[in-house]
Every structure is written in C-alpha cells, then in structure tokens.
Amino acid sequence: MSTTVVQPVPRSFGRMMGRGARDWLPAVAIFVIGIALWEGLVRGLHVQRFLLPAPSEILNTFWDERDTLVSAGLFTFKEAVGGFLIGSAFAVLVALVLARWRPLGNALMPYAIAANAVPIIAFAPITNNWFGILSPASKMAIAAVIVFFPVMVNTLRGLTSVRPESVELMHSYAARERDIFRRVRIPTSLPYLFTGLKVATVLAMIGAIVGDYFGGSQDALGIQIRRSAGIFAFEEAWAAIFVASVLGIAFYGAVALAERVVLSWHPSVRGGRE
Amino acid sequence: MNEQAAVVSLKSVTKDFQRGGVRALQEIDLEVRPREFISLIGPSGCGKSTLLRIVGDLVPPTSGEVVVNGKQAHQARLDRDYGIVFQDAVLYDWRTVAKNIALPLEMLDWDRARRSQRVREMVELVELGGFEDHYPWQLSGGMQQRVSIARALAFDPPLLLMDEPFGALDEMTRERMNMELLRIWQESGSTIVFVTHSIAEAVFLSTRVVVMSPRPGRITGIVDIDLPQPRNTDTREQERFFELVTEVRELLRTGDRSGEELPA
Amino acid sequence: MLRRGLVFAAVLAGLWALWEAYRAFGVAVSLTWPFEVNDRTMPHIHDMIGQLFEPSRRNGPLLIEVLGKAALFTAKEAAVGFALGASVGFLIAVALVHSTLLQRGLLPYIVASQTIPILAIAPMVVVWLGGRGLPGWFSVSVIAAYLTFFPVAINALRGLQSADPRAHELMSSYAASRWTVLWKLRVPASLPYLFSAFKIAATACVVGAIIGELPASIQDGLGGAILNFNQYYASSPESLWATNIIAALLGIAFFLLIVVTEKLVVRRAPEHFV
Numbered sequence: 001m002s003t004t005v006v007q008p009v010p011r012s013f014g015r016m017m018g019r020g021a022r023d024w025l026p027a028v029a030i031f032v033i034g035i036a037l038w039e040g041l042v043r044g045l046h047v048q049r050f051l052l053p054a055p056s057e058i059l060n061t062f063w064d065e066r067d068t069l070v071s072a073g074l075f076t077f078k079e080a081v082g083g084f085l086i087g088s089a090f091a092v093l094v095a096l097v098l099a100r101w102r103p104l105g106n107a108l109m110p111y112a113i114a115a116n117a118v119p120i121i122a123f124a125p126i127t128n129n130w131f132g133i134l135s136p137a138s139k140m141a142i143a144a145v146i147v148f149f150p151v152m153v154n155t156l157r158g159l160t161s162v163r164p165e166s167v168e169l170m171h172s173y174a175a176r177e178r179d180i181f182r183r184v185r186i187p188t189s190l191p192y193l194f195t196g197l198k199v200a201t202v203l204a205m206i207g208a209i210v211g212d213y214f215g216g217s218q219d220a221l222g223i224q225i226r227r228s229a230g231i232f233a234f235e236e237a238w239a240a241i242f243v244a245s246v247l248g249i250a251f252y253g254a255v256a257l258a259e260r261v262v263l264s265w266h267p268s269v270r271g272g273r274e
Numbered sequence: 275m276n277e278q279a280a281v282v283s284l285k286s287v288t289k290d291f292q293r294g295g296v297r298a299l300q301e302i303d304l305e306v307r308p309r310e311f312i313s314l315i316g317p318s319g320c321g322k323s324t325l326l327r328i329v330g331d332l333v334p335p336t337s338g339e340v341v342v343n344g345k346q347a348h349q350a351r352l353d354r355d356y357g358i359v360f361q362d363a364v365l366y367d368w369r370t371v372a373k374n375i376a377l378p379l380e381m382l383d384w385d386r387a388r389r390s391q392r393v394r395e396m397v398e399l400v401e402l403g404g405f406e407d408h409y410p411w412q413l414s415g416g417m418q419q420r421v422s423i424a425r426a427l428a429f430d431p432p433l434l435l436m437d438e439p440f441g442a443l444d445e446m447t448r449e450r451m452n453m454e455l456l457r458i459w460q461e462s463g464s465t466i467v468f469v470t471h472s473i474a475e476a477v478f479l480s481t482r483v484v485v486m487s488p489r490p491g492r493i494t495g496i497v498d499i500d501l502p503q504p505r506n507t508d509t510r511e512q513e514r515f516f517e518l519v520t521e522v523r524e525l526l527r528t529g530d531r532s533g534e535e536l537p538a
Numbered sequence: 539m540l541r542r543g544l545v546f547a548a549v550l551a552g553l554w555a556l557w558e559a560y561r562a563f564g565v566a567v568s569l570t571w572p573f574e575v576n577d578r579t580m581p582h583i584h585d586m587i588g589q590l591f592e593p594s595r596r597n598g599p600l601l602i603e604v605l606g607k608a609a610l611f612t613a614k615e616a617a618v619g620f621a622l623g624a625s626v627g628f629l630i631a632v633a634l635v636h637s638t639l640l641q642r643g644l645l646p647y648i649v650a651s652q653t654i655p656i657l658a659i660a661p662m663v664v665v666w667l668g669g670r671g672l673p674g675w676f677s678v679s680v681i682a683a684y685l686t687f688f689p690v691a692i693n694a695l696r697g698l699q700s701a702d703p704r705a706h707e708l709m710s711s712y713a714a715s716r717w718t719v720l721w722k723l724r725v726p727a728s729l730p731y732l733f734s735a736f737k738i739a740a741t742a743c744v745v746g747a748i749i750g751e752l753p754a755s756i757q758d759g760l761g762g763a764i765l766n767f768n769q770y771y772a773s774s775p776e777s778l779w780a781t782n783i784i785a786a787l788l789g790i791a792f793f794l795l796i797v798v799t800e801k802l803v804v805r806r807a808p809e810h811f812v
Contacts, residue, residue: 022642023642024642025642026639026640026642026643027642027643027644027645027646027647029643030643030644030647031647034647051662051665051666051669052662107545107549108549111549113793114790114793114794116741116793117737117740117741117744117789117790117792117793118741118785118786118789118790119741119744119745119748119785119786119788119789121745121748121749122748122760122761122764122781122782122785122786123782125764125765125768125771125778126778126779126782128768129578129579129771129775130572130573130579131572131573137572141572163362163364165360165362165364166364166366168327168332168358168360169358169360169364171331171332171351172330172332172351172356172357172358173354173377173378173381173382174351174352174353174354175381179381183366183377184366187366187367187368190368202652202653205653205655206655206656209655210655210749213749213752213753214765214768222655225655226753229661229662229753230661232665234662237661237662241654241655241659244653244654244655245650245653245654248653248654248655249650249653251653252649252653263368265367265368265369265370265409266367266368
C-alpha cells in the first residue's frame with residue numbers, strides 16, 4: 001500500500017488531558033522557581049510589605065480571611081457566570097439569525113466589529129443605575145454585554161466559514177436549510193464558538209469585578225480589593241487577587257474542558273495536526 | 275438507444291456567468307446512456323466542472339434543457355438520483371468514517387439498523403475495513419477519497435458525478451484508485467460522469483471521452499473508447515490505448531487552436 | 539460608497555428607533571423588568587447629544603470641550619500603553635518562538651496573567667511607579683499595556699510560526715542565520731496575525747486606560763469623568779451617557795486607526811475585514 005496510515009491516537013485519559021510530562025514539567029518548574037524567587041527576593045531585599053508582600057504572607061492572609069474572601073469570591077463569581085451565560089446565549093442566537101439571513105449579517109457585521117471596540121466597561125455605572133447598585137443583576141448585565149460581541153463575532157465567523165463544497169454536498173441531497181445548519185454549519189462553528197467562550201470567561205470575570213468597583217454589595221470581590229487597596233492593606237488586596245485568579249482559571253479551565261469533550265473529534269484535541 | 279432511457283440528457287445547455295458576462299458553456303448537447311462511464315476532459319476554464327454541477331442542479335443553466343433519470347434535473351436532485359464526489363474528499367471532520375458514509379442515509383431517514391448494515395457493505399466495497407471509527411484527519415488522501423466515493427454510492431443512486439476526484443493524489447495512488455473505481459463501477463452497475471484533465475485517466479476509465487474547449491466552453495468531439503472490458507494494468511500498455519490517447523490529445527489541440535482564433 | 543453610506547445611516551437610524559421605541563413602550567406600560575424605564579434610566583438620545591453642547595457647570599466650558607480634553611488625555615495613556623504592550627508582547631513572542639522549553643514553561647502563565655483582574659493590580663502599580671517619580675498617567679499606561687501585551691504575544695507567536703515549512707527549507711538552503719530568518723521570513727509571515735491582534739489590543743488599551751484611571755484617582759481622563767458624572771447621575775443622567783458616547787467613539791477611533799494602518803502596510807492578498 002502506498003497510502004500511509006496515521007496511527008490513531010489512543011483515547012487514554014492522559015492523552016485526553018493532552019501532553020506528556022515533558023510538556024507540563026517546564027511550567028511546573030517555572031512556577032516553583034518563580035514563587036521561590038519572589039519569596040526569596042522579598043525577604044532578602046527587605047522589600048516593604050506594602051509594595052509587594054511575600055507569597056507566604058499572602059497565603060497567611062488568605063487563610064485568616066478565608067471566610068470573607070471565599071464568600072466574596074463566590075458572590076462575584078456568580079455575577080460573572082450569570083453574565084457569561086446570558087451574554088453567550090444571546091450571542092449564539094443572534095449569530096444564528098445573522099448567518100441564516102446573510103445579507104443582513106453582511107450589512108451588520110462591520111458594526112458588530114466596531115461595537116466590539118467600544119469600552120463597554122465604561123457603561124458599568126449605568127447598569128448600576130438600571131438594576132440597583134446592590135443587585136447582582138447590574139454586574140451580570142455588564143458582563144453579559146461585554147461577553148456578547150466576541151462570542152457573537154466568533155460564532156458568526158464559524159457559521160459562515162463553511163467550505164462551499166460542504167454545502168453543495170448537502171444540496172445534492174436536497175437538504176433543507178435547517179439540515180445544513182444542523183449538520184454542517186453548527187459543527188463547523190463549534191471550534192470558533194469555544195475560542196470565543198474562552199475569551200469570554202476572562203472578560204466576564206473582569207466585567208463583574210470592575211462592575212463591583214463602581215459600587216456594589218460589601219460582599220463582592222471588587223469592593224474588597226478596592227477597600228483593602230485604599231487603606232494600603234496590600235496583603236489583603238493580593239489575597240483577594242489570588243481568589244479572583246483561582247476562580248478565573250477555574251472558569252477558563254471548565255470551558256476548556258467542555259471544549260475537549262465536545263470537540264473530541266477535532267485534530268487539535270486529539271493531538272493531531274490542525 | 276432511445277431518448278427516454280438516457281440517464282442524462284442535455285439539450286443546448288448554455289451558461290453565462292453574471293460577473294464579467296463570461297459565457298462558460300455554449301449550446302452543449304450530450305446524452306449519457308445507462309451504465310456508461312463518460313469522462314469530460316478539457317483545459318481549465320472549459321466549463322467541465324460547471325457542466326457537472328448543472329447536471330446535479332447545483333448551478334442553474336442560463337438556458338437549455340437538463341433531464342436526469344427521465345425528469346427535470348431539479349426533481350432528480352430532490353429524489354436523490356445522484357451521488358457526487360469532489361476533488362477534495364469534503365468529509366465532515368466531526369464525523370467518523372462510518373458516520374460520514376451514513377450521512378446521506380440519515381438524510382433519507384433510513385433507520386439505524388439498515389444504516390449500519392449499508393455502511394458495513396460500503397466499507398467493504400471501498401476496502402476500508404478496520405477504519406470505520408477513524409476521523410478523516412487520521413486517513414491518507416487516497417483513503418479519504420475512498421470514503422467520499424462510498425458516501426456517494428451509499429444510497430445506491432443510479433448516477434455518480436465525479437469532479438476530478440483523483441486530481442490531488444499522487445500518480446501511483448491515482449492508478450490504484452482508477453482500478454478500484456472500475457471495479458466499483460462494475461459491481462454497483464451505476465452510470466458515471468467523470469471530470470478530469472488527465473488524458474490517460476480519461477481513456478483508461480471511460481466508455482466515451484467528451485473533449486471540451488474553452489472560451490466559450492463547448493464540445494469539440496467525442497471519442498468512443500473501444501478498449502475491451504474489464505480493463506486492467508495491461509490495458510495501459512496496449513497499442514490501441516496509445517492510439518486513443520493520441521486521438522484525444524489531437525482533439526484537445528484543435529479545440530485549443532480554434533479557441534485562440536476567437537476574440538478573448 | 540453611496541450604498542455604504544446608506545447602510546450606515548440605516549443602522550444608526552435603526553438603533554436610534556429601537557432605543558426610542560423600547561423607551562416609549564416601557565414608559566407606556568410602566569415596565570419594571572428587567573429595569574424600570576424612565577427619563578433617568580433611559581434618557582432620550584437627542585438629550586444625550588444635546589447635553590454635549592451645554593455648559594458642563596455653571597459658566598463653565600461646554601461639556602464637549604471638557605470631554606474632548608479628557609478623551610485626548612485618555613488617548614495619550616492608551617497610545618503609550620499600546621506601544622508599550624505591543625512591543626513587550628512582540629518581544630515575548632520572538633523569545634518563545636526560538637525556545638520550545640520557554641514556550642512550555644511560560645505560555646500557561648501568560649494565559650493565566652489575564653485571569654488576574656487588572657483593576658486589582660492597578661493600585662499597586664500606581665504606588666510602585668509613583669514611588670519612582672513617574673507621572674500618574676504613566677502608571678495608567680502600564681495598566682493599559684498589561685491588557686495589550688496578551689493578544690499581541692499570543693497572535694505574534696502563532697504568526698511567527700505560520701510560515702510554510704518549505705519557506706523555512708528555502709532559508710536553510712541559503713544557510714540563513716536565525717536573525718535573517720526572523721526578519722525575512724517569520725516577521726513578514728506574522729503581519730496578518732499581528733494586525734488582527736492589534737485590532738483586539740486597540741480596544742484593550744482604551745479599556746485599560748479608562749479603568750486604570752479609577753484606582754489611580756486620575757481626574758483628567760475619561761475614567762475620571764465617568765466616576766465624576768456617576769455621582770450626579772440622579773440629577774443629570776445625560777452627562778454620564780454623553781461621556782460614555784465619547785468613550786465609545788474613542789474606542790472605535792483606535793480600532794479604525796489600526797484597520798487603516800493595516801490597509802497601508804499589508805499590501806498582500808487582502809485579508810478579511812474581520
């Protein structure tokens with residue numbers, strides 16, 4: 001046989017998580033070295049505490065304040081996730097409509113892209129005024145609007161970047177438009193959708209925290225950070241940042257994991273060529 | 275053979291492209307009889323791929339009549355009277371080999387048991403046993419194209435349209451695929467319209483070769499290929515094979531020359 | 539051209555009509571969900587624009603002059619932040635493209651860095667840099683750079699790796715040095731990727747500048763103006779809306795600047811508008 005067969009990738013769990021030890025060891029090493037350096041430099045050079053606290057101090061503070069910080073973190077996290085869900089759902093819906101009626105989509109696309117360049121975060125005080133400053137809905141709203149554009153633009157691009165022959169094939173089966181969406185356009189758009197969703201997790205977290213910053217419940221992370229930074233209690237601010245980052249990474253990780261499960265057929269997931 | 279029996283019947287089919295007002299095809303008349311293997315050959319721009327798409331009702335003709343399987347081309351498409359194979363395999367990346375082959379069967383609402391039975395047969399036909407659960411990117415180009423052929427034949431259409439299906443393959447794979455296609459053609463009993471720009475491939479495979487020329491696309495001549503069936507590797511070494519290759523080449527050359535005389 | 543103008547006018551008119559229609563409907567049926575509709579929550583669009591040409595305070599300059607100055611100030615912060623962030627992002631990409639070890643070790647943290655809410659680090663940045671005698675606006679630029687470097691680094695890395703393997707073989711056949719390969723092959727190949735990153739970064743640096751001004755307590759920019767007018771929202775909601783319109787225009791202006799630059803610089807196969 002002159003055809004070469006690419007060996008199928010074993011579907012072991014290790015493979016599903018991607019990468020062997022060689023791939024993640026450098027990252028772990030840099031983590032350990034980085035933390036050690038940070039700790040060592042702060043102690044060795046006697047860096048003033050309010051400039052940069054040592055990791056051990058931050059962890060200590062986190063432990064002492066864990067109840068407040070974790071509950072504030074979860075409060076903000078709920079705002080972020082709520083905004084993420086509402087914004088993404090709307091975005092996918094609008095993308096489907098614009099992909100179905102292409103002339104409309106083509107006419108509106110440049111405006112959607114331009115709207116994406118609007119610093120939406122600046123509208124946070126307005127949603128505070130809409131929904132009430134203490135209401136999580138005001139932060140969900142701002143997070144939802146921030147999330148909307150990247151997800152919509154990405155999904156629309158995915159829905160419309162189908163190869164013409166793929167559609168011709170469906171036409172040769174006399175397929176209806178609905179079938180073309182279900183069997184071709186939507187599967188094609190999934191990798192694009194997930195790229196948008198991953199970006200959206202980070203944006204939703206930022207939206208929720210900045211939304212808090214413009215005023216909100218005492219029990220929110222943005223307020224905690226603002227208050228402790230305001231009184232130069234930087235260990236506490238860093239401890240809050242630590243919580244925000246852990247939640248942000250967990251959020252991103254959850255979507256990335258969902259992507260791996262949903263796109264199990266995709267070469268990039270199975271360790272093949274793109 | 276009478277007109278009703280023709281699988282494809284084209285009557286003065288003309289196609290103008292709106293953009294730039296280019297005439298892609300001019301007054302094409304062609305009849306394809308059952309169980310024929312017809313090749314359309316010509317230089318790029320002669321409209322052979324467009325003609326194939328007109329037969330499949332994927333591109334509307336500007337004027338002329340297209341009858342497929344005794345009905346209007348549009349109705350034939352709605353009745354799923356043909357299968358199509360493109361130059362690239364056009365497999366859906368998110369479907370395994372088996373699911374790609376099953377795609378048209380799903381569209382036809384076959385039930386699961388009947389589908390998997392049929393997929394098994396098709397996998398056998400194109401000799402891809404053991405690869406049912408592979409994804410397209412795990413296959414070589416030749417194997418992908420075999421999946422694509424299996425998909426086109428899965429619902430047993432009376433007509434198979436092939437648009438340069440082996441154009442992207444290397445010479446050795448291509449010759450082996452040619453042999454397999456002839457075997458499949460004989461076993462399935464379908465009629466094939468095949469677009470290519472390889473003279474040797476056209477002569478080796480076909481019962482008739484339709485030579486086309488560009489600007490505007492038209493038929494320069496039709497060569498009957500009287501090589502004995504079934505064909506095999508020896509066919510390519512027969513003297514008659516070379517005579518026919520020369521004949522097709524001559525026709526291509528005259529068509530090209532007459533094309534040059536026309537204003538561009 | 540005329541068609542484009544018509545579409546533009548139609549989109550603007552459509553948005554305006556949608557706003558006013560929703561408003562009228564909300565007022566007519568006393569809508570309370572998702573938020574109450576009245577003159578305070580949804581001012582007339584013509585009132586927002588009219589507000590721009592009213593004095594910002596008694597006997598003061600027109601609001602549009604005040605906001606124009608603020609926008610220029612924020613634009614300066616954003617532009618410096620963009621230059622800083624884009625250079626750092628590009629240098630990181632150049633370093634990573636030459637070392638797989640570095641790539642494996644650092645890439646996860648470059649991604650993780652974006653899960654740290656910038657608003658949280660902003661106060662620290664202001665204290666650090668302020669302590670070294672740097673002007674306050676520069677701290678804001680650094681915060682803007684923090685948001686800018688990420689998309690540039692990620693896309694530049696992909697772009698620098700995007701050249702055809704055969705083009706690399708050609709370079710090897712000339713016994714080209716790494717430096718030559720970088721400038722003659724990798725960088726030109728990365729240009730389309732770079733510009734799509736710049737488009738994201740153009741928005742990001744404006745967002746960074748606006749929200750960086752908040753914890754930095756800088757009053758001269760749009761972020762300061764938003765905080766300020768937020769306090770008077772109850773009496774004059776149009777002022778905050780007008781400020782946000784200017785902020786939106788600033789973001790779009792930055793984006794369009796990149797689009798135009800790309801048209802001038804990348805003269806090859808025209809890329810998608812997207």
